[in-house]
Amino acid sequence: MDTMRERFTSTTSDLLDQDPRLAVVLADITAAAFAPAAARHPERVLNVGIREQLLIGVAGGLALAGLRPIAHTFPSFLVERPFEQIKLDLGHQDVGAVLVSTGASYDMASLGRTHQAPGDVALFDTLEGWTVQVPGHPEEAEALLRAAAAGSGRVYLRLSGETNHAAHPVEGGRMAVLKQGSDRAAGVVVAVGPLLDPVLEAVADLDVTVLYAATVRPFDVAGLRSAVARTAAADVVVVEPYLAGTSNREVGEALLDTPHRVLGLGVARQELRRYGTPAEHAAAHGLDAASLRARIGGFLG
Amino acid sequence: MISTQAPLDERSLALRRTALASLVATGGGHVGGSFSAMEIMRALYDTVATHDPADPADPGRDRVILSKGHACLAQYTLLADHGYLDPAELATVGKRGSRLGGHPERGLVPGVECSTGALGHGLSLGLGMALQLRRRGSTGRVFVVLGDGELGEGSVWEAAMSASHHRLANLSVLVDLNTLQSAGPTREILDPGSPAARFAAFGWNTAEVDGHDPQALAKTLQAPRAEPERPLAVICHTVKGRGLDLAENVPTWHYRIGFTEPELESLWRSLGADQTAQPDSPVSGSQQEADA
Numbered sequence: 001m002d003t004m005r006e007r008f009t010s011t012t013s014d015l016l017d018q019d020p021r022l023a024v025v026l027a028d029i030t031a032a033a034f035a036p037a038a039a040r041h042p043e044r045v046l047n048v049g050i051r052e053q054l055l056i057g058v059a060g061g062l063a064l065a066g067l068r069p070i071a072h073t074f075p076s077f078l079v080e081r082p083f084e085q086i087k088l089d090l091g092h093q094d095v096g097a098v099l100v101s102t103g104a105s106y107d108m109a110s111l112g113r114t115h116q117a118p119g120d121v122a123l124f125d126t127l128e129g130w131t132v133q134v135p136g137h138p139e140e141a142e143a144l145l146r147a148a149a150a151g152s153g154r155v156y157l158r159l160s161g162e163t164n165h166a167a168h169p170v171e172g173g174r175m176a177v178l179k180q181g182s183d184r185a186a187g188v189v190v191a192v193g194p195l196l197d198p199v200l201e202a203v204a205d206l207d208v209t210v211l212y213a214a215t216v217r218p219f220d221v222a223g224l225r226s227a228v229a230r231t232a233a234a235d236v237v238v239v240e241p242y243l244a245g246t247s248n249r250e251v252g253e254a255l256l257d258t259p260h261r262v263l264g265l266g267v268a269r270q271e272l273r274r275y276g277t278p279a280e281h282a283a284a285h286g287l288d289a290a291s292l293r294a295r296i297g298g299f300l301g
Numbered sequence: 302m303i304s305t306q307a308p309l310d311e312r313s314l315a316l317r318r319t320a321l322a323s324l325v326a327t328g329g330g331h332v333g334g335s336f337s338a339m340e341i342m343r344a345l346y347d348t349v350a351t352h353d354p355a356d357p358a359d360p361g362r363d364r365v366i367l368s369k370g371h372a373c374l375a376q377y378t379l380l381a382d383h384g385y386l387d388p389a390e391l392a393t394v395g396k397r398g399s400r401l402g403g404h405p406e407r408g409l410v411p412g413v414e415c416s417t418g419a420l421g422h423g424l425s426l427g428l429g430m431a432l433q434l435r436r437r438g439s440t441g442r443v444f445v446v447l448g449d450g451e452l453g454e455g456s457v458w459e460a461a462m463s464a465s466h467h468r469l470a471n472l473s474v475l476v477d478l479n480t481l482q483s484a485g486p487t488r489e490i491l492d493p494g495s496p497a498a499r500f501a502a503f504g505w506n507t508a509e510v511d512g513h514d515p516q517a518l519a520k521t522l523q524a525p526r527a528e529p530e531r532p533l534a535v536i537c538h539t540v541k542g543r544g545l546d547l548a549e550n551v552p553t554w555h556y557r558i559g560f561t562e563p564e565l566e567s568l569w570r571s572l573g574a575d576q577t578a579q580p581d582s583p584v585s586g587s588q589q590e591a592d593a
Binding site for chain 2: 093094
């Protein structure tokens with residue numbers, strides 16, 4: 001099976017052939033994979049080089065002139081470095097764009113902190129009007145990308161090398177119920193993107209409801225409320241492949257009228273300076289199935 | 302050495318009186334940079350840029366981006382003079398409910414192409430616009446006004462390098478080289494050297510001109526380029542606060558809130574009016590050109 005990144009390049013290249021509104025803006029990363037598309041559409045595949053402020057600024061200018069830009073690089077260089085450009089050149093100008101990152105929180109664990117961006121989704125939470133999508137499978141990534149490209153809003157699509165074994169429907173931005181707890185269920189576990197598989201493994205012997213989210217902003221308030229209403233306790237665990245607790249505020253606002261508890265699991269703030277593999281980083285952050293079993297079980301009793 | 306001493310003609314004085322009346326009505330604002338950029342904006346809106354106040358969204362229009370958005374009073378003054386705005390609105394800048402902010406906003410102000418204010422953004426946005434205008438075969442051009450202090454932003458040079466690489470002949474930069482930034486002389490804070498040499502090193506056509514001479518500015522922008530396929534950077538030598546005796550070359554007049562009675566008397570006198578004068582209608586651009 002191809003990776004999400006490979007699916008991004010093949011899908012986007014296909015979309016460029018079909019939709020003259022689309023333009024791809026790159027900052028060297030993934031440029032080689034777009035070479036065939038660039039040959040077919042030299043004026044709509046633009047590699048600005050290693051200039052990430054320009055990457056977003058040019059995307060804003062293209063949008064102001066009528067195109068729908070898709071800007072892409074690693075999340076640390078797409079979101080953190082040019083964050084003011086995202087805020088002003090896209091948001092403040094009130095133009096649409098699709099930002100697609102690849103690398104997630106620790107796909108490039110061996111390359112160190114410079115290539116890790118667990119805070120990207122939290123940064124988008126400081127801005128208005130962004131849809132944030134975290135697919136867990138290449139099929140989901142393609143569906144979300146096609147919908148985003150056809151739209152007009154501002155979308156952040158966060159791709160990862162970590163993948164679930166199966167794809168799930170992601171249209172409409174709703175969370176899917178992948179495990180329905182009983183009336184006596186101890187709570188609701190929200191699994192985001194590629195952490196679905198380890199979550200399902202972790203809670204296999206627990207009476208809980210598992211919701212799967214590939215679209216995290218806007219947060220599916222109705223889906224969470226519906227699930228919580230069917231459990232014995234309004235206890236919620238959110239398992240996110242980025243900064244721990246990023247969605248706790250969303251849960252709090254969704255359940256404002258309901259006494260509840262929430263546990264946010266995700267990537268810790270502390271830097272891991274031991275390099276290694278994504279799987280080793282997942283374990284170090286307590287996001288492998290065994291760690292999740294202990295942490296979720298401990299919280300939900 | 303390029304002069305900055307072109308005499309201010311009656312239209313330039315009248316534009317400044319309009320801007321000063323706005324400052325007085327609203328309590329103050331970015332004085333220095335607005336007054337240094339007045340003829341730059343005048344040359345663009347009066348003579349060089351193709352634009353139609355009756356159709357601000359005309360696809361074939363030229364785009365004027367004031368990247369040094371804090372000088373928006375100069376832009377507002379010209380936009381009002383050309384009929385994009387009711388001149389009475391200039392008395393509302395920055396006030397609650399006004400569409401005229403202390404930095405200009407696209408979508409609120411007719412004729413404003415980009416929302417600006419944070420320095421270092423305008424040229425990248427203009428680059429994207431210029432690329433798309435060229436791609437679709439438009440005759441529209443993009444003019445980006447930068448401050449000389451703004452040249453400290455690395456993003457300016459990311460865009461400058463890219464513009465020459467893509468041979469964007471439809472993109473021009475005008476640098477308001479007033480030699481002062483808010484904290485003091487630009488040269489003392491971090492010497493920018495010769496902006497013309499730096500743009501030339503990045504592959505741009507360059508020219509230097511008295512930034513208070515609208516005819517010279519227009520002539521420079523309209524002249525054939527040494528390399529017709531490359532963008533143009535015009536270094537506009539200006540005086541910060543030009544036209545106001547109290548403010549010229551005084552860093553503290555970068556942003557000024559509140560004026561004393563003696564100051565107001567001096568400011569109006571500098572512009573050939575007394576304190577009781579009402580803002581007048583600047584001699585029209587077309588009339589001015591006819592007079593020139």
